[in-house]
Amino acid sequence: MQKEEDRQHDQLTIRSRIRSDLEALKLLYLPAMGSITESTRSDYQYRAKASRSDLAHAMVHLIGSIGYSNFKNEVQSVQGKNRASLYGRLRTELYQLQLEPEAFEWNSTAAIDKMAVPDADSYGVVLVSPEGQTLLRQVSGGFGGYCWTFAKGRPDGYESPQQTASRELLEEAGYHCKLIGLLPDRYMGTTGSTIFFVGVPVGDQQPFGTETEETRWVGIQEAHGLLQLTTDPIGRDRDQSVLCDLYRWMSARQEH
Structure with missing residues (x-):
């Protein structure tokens, strides 16, 4: 940001809630950045200043150093699980930008059908009822150590997520559905990653496959x-x- 006092020097104010983030920026990309100041009365506790040109060169250097294939995994590897989890919660809110307003209605699927979904090994649906219950399926024979879980699986041919x-x-729970939302994470299991949609049931339950012993609304x-x-x-x-x-997703929808 450029505060009024920055204009005459053509510099910018860089703000952060974490001091170590500013320290890392200075060490790795922006050695010309000024000293870090602290204010407990500000929403961003730590601040520093840099010239516009120095910051521009730092951004070019930073962009040139990007080599990771997955942002969340890189954050967890470099900054730890807690930081990665925090960013995951932020993604929960940012997903709303991908949805048209009517997608938050229980009976609308237009925006979900058009949504660009992150790549994953498997895709599934967490089915919810108008009363707020969730459908679980009991895995036949406890395959893979699972007892109760959600319906999911790998794409067949050129299927979309x-x-x-x-x-x-x-196939696994016997329900047709309307997709009304997308959970915010790429969830890692024993055989790969899964993206989960949120759906509501359409029509009566149909017979399901032998992979499921029973289903239950809970x-x-x-x-x-x-x-x-x-x-x-x-x-x-x-x-x-x-x-x-x-x-968390359902609570956010109720607030709307």
Whole structure:
């Protein structure tokens, strides 16, 4: 940003809530940056100044150094799981920019169908009822250490993510659905990553495949307990994260 006092020197004020972020910027890309000041009365506690030209050169250098293939994984690798999780919550809100206003209505799918969805190994649907319950499926024979989980699977041929998720829900849980949302993360399980849509059921339940022993509509507390029965720790943690993000998503929709 350029404050009034910056204009005569053609400099910019760089703000941060984390001092180490400014220190890293100075060390790696912007050695000409001024000293870091601190103010506990500001929403951004740490600030420093740099000339416009120095900052421009630093940005060119920074862009030239980018070599990661996945931002979230890079953040977790360099800055830790907590920072990556925080950015994931930010993505929850930013996803709203990809949706048309009517996509937040329970019975609208237009924006979701047109949405560009991040790449993942699998795609699934977390089905919710108008009463706010969630559909879980019990995995036949406890395959892979899973007990109760969500419907998901890998694309078949040239299916879109939306088509894959909807087909897997029908095959594994017996429901047609309308997709009304997208959860904010790429969730890592034992066999790869999964993107989950949020959907609502359309019509009565149909027969489902042999991969599922039974399905059950449950509230958040019961869902948490059933998902905890999975013995594979990676899959269990993933599904608990999905459940947490689902109810965060539902709470945000209710506020609208």
